[in-house]
Amino acid sequence: MIELDGLTKRFGSKIAVDHLSCQVRPGIVTGFLGPNGAGKSTTMRMMLDLDNPTSGTVRIDGKHYRELQEPLKYIGALLDAKAMHGGRSAYNNLLCLAQSNRIPSSRVDEVLDMVGLSAVAKKKSKGFSLGMGQRLGIASALLGDPEILMFDEPVNGLDPEGIHWIRNLMKALASEGRTIFVSSHLMSEMALTADHLIVIGQGKLLADTSMADFIHENSRSYARLRSPQQERLRDVLHQEGFTVVETAGGVLEIDGATTEELGELAARHQLVLHELSSQRASLEEAFMQMTAGSVEYHAHSERDPAAEPPVVGAGWGEGWNSPGGTDRTDRTDRKGA
Structure with missing residues (x-):
């Protein structure tokens, strides 16, 4: 179990996480949702002691992460698949992690086979595609056969077969009584995977409820x-x-x-x-309804189509190349959030 109690993180005057209290329970897949900038990544980093909270605590089975003697045997995490050493082979990347946590080297072969990377085990990870790198990151999380697993965007870069595999893997691990905590922006995939949802916005807890109740309470049926x-x-x-x-x-x-x-x-x-x-509304519709007031980064069109009325009576393509012709192609601002 993961327990958060009053977890708060400030970066100067910016409050990234604001007195967040919740529990991630074993035996179910818990989805972690929120708009961009809501504080999800910061929260997950504090769970692993990668960032120190300004106040509040996070406990992994009653202990701080730093107090775990061999942490990979307690909790496995995929936060950034690119964190692997590009000059090492897939096998050696995992072997270093295994040796640092007293995990038998035979387990390296097991997890490489589990994620489908046995054929490229001796290849350097810097040559891996996005999906292959993601599989290697998942293998590192599984390495210690932990009771708690955390995944941040686990299906990023995976092909349809890989997405189906990781979905079923998370469900199978939860059915064994393990704690599964997953963050994703893919609502359609989260709807198929998660049993329970923790939703935050601007660092604050917005919902801690079952998938069915979340959709029912935030949409029209x-x-x-x-x-x-x-x-x-x-x-x-x-x-x-x-x-x-x-x-x-x-x-x-x-x-x-x-x-x-x-x-x-x-x-x-x-x-x-x-x-x-x-x-019944989709998870995406319910999520948009709940977080409408907590979105920090909004995309806007460069020009408002309603501000300029259409030309009436002009044939298709008329005046496109005339001296006074106007390019009426709509453009969209795709600034990342």
């Missing part, structure tokens, strides 16, 4: 109905006290109702349904 007897269906729904929203294509949306009760209601009134489905 509704039932969707479509029928050739639309008017009669709408009248029946109104009589039963439901609020109905009509959308394009004659689709009716009803909040606060289950598909079961709506199906039974339609059956009682002998109404034909062409569609009856439950609609």
